[in-house]
Amino acid sequence: MWKYVLLLVFAKVLGRLPVRVSYFLAGRAADTVYVLHKPLRYRVWANMRHVLGPDASKGQLRRAARGVLRNVARYYVDLARIPHIDLENFRNRRLRYYGFEENFLPAVAQGRGVILASAHMASPEFVLQVLLTEDVKVLGLTEPLKPPILSRLIDGLRGSQGHTFLPVNIKGVKAAIRTLKAGGVVALMGDRDIEGRSLSLPLCGEE
Numbered sequence: 464m465w466k467y468v469l470l471l472v473f474a475k476v477l478g479r480l481p482v483r484v485s486y487f488l489a490g491r492a493a494d495t496v497y498v499l500h501k502p503l504r505y506r507v508w509a510n511m512r513h514v515l516g517p518d519a520s521k522g523q524l525r526r527a528a529r530g531v532l533r534n535v536a537r538y539y540v541d542l543a544r545i546p547h548i549d550l551e552n553f554r555n556r557r558l559r560y561y562g563f564e565e566n567f568l569p570a571v572a573q574g575r576g577v578i579l580a581s582a583h584m585a586s587p588e589f590v591l592q593v594l595l596t597e598d599v600k601v602l603g604l605t606e607p608l609k610p611p612i613l614s615r616l617i618d619g620l621r622g623s624q625g626h627t628f629l630p631v632n633i634k635g636v637k638a639a640i641r642t643l644k645a646g647g648v649v650a651l652m653g654d655r656d657i658e659g660r661s662l663s664l665p666l667c668g669e670e
Contacts, residue, residue: 470539470617474546489533489537492536493532493533496532497529507531507532510531511531515527538585542588545589545621546624548592550595553593571599575646576642576644576648578643579591579649580650580653594626599648602626602627603629603651604629604639604649608630
């Protein structure tokens with residue numbers, strides 16, 4: 464329950480602050496976690512060692528690990544900002560995209576259903592908000608979190624501008640199938656099977 468309360472306060476406060484201020488505060492919070500949470504720090508070091516290679520210095524490793532945690536913190540800032548962003552301003556001034564008018568919109572217009580797939584990089588659900596400027600609403604499937612009230616809070620933030628986000632379960636999958644049959648758009652994260660049946664693939668020298 465403490466995660467729910469913390470995120471709720473986070474969303475209410477940081478979501479309304481200027482981006483630079485909220486990113487700065489999130490960065491300082493990430494630095495504090497880096498110092499105080501020793502097991503997490505070691506796990507990030509181990510992961511970044513694979514990315515940077517065996518010849519990376521301790522200084523490079525530490526800077527990269529701090530950067531990882533700061534980026535995670537910025538992700539939560541972006542999540543908290545979703546209810547408050549100006550979509551037109553976001554599209555015109557803060558986003559670079561490719562193939563939107565040439566590929567995506569014609570595919571939607573065909574009415575046969577469209578699947579958008581992304582990896583866990585940056586803030587995919589934040590970028591999805593721009594589709595609303597073209598009156599395109601998306602059903603996104605998300606990882607169920609515990610307690611369920613935490614899932615509902617995060618999915619509520621993700622969908623606050625008009626999209627719908629549901630946990631991956633029978634209800635969510637049925638809703639996705641209905642959406643595709645009706646010619647709608649479904650968004651998925653394609654790089655992780657949360658049920659544990661995924662294939663092991665090489666990445667940075669490790670499976």
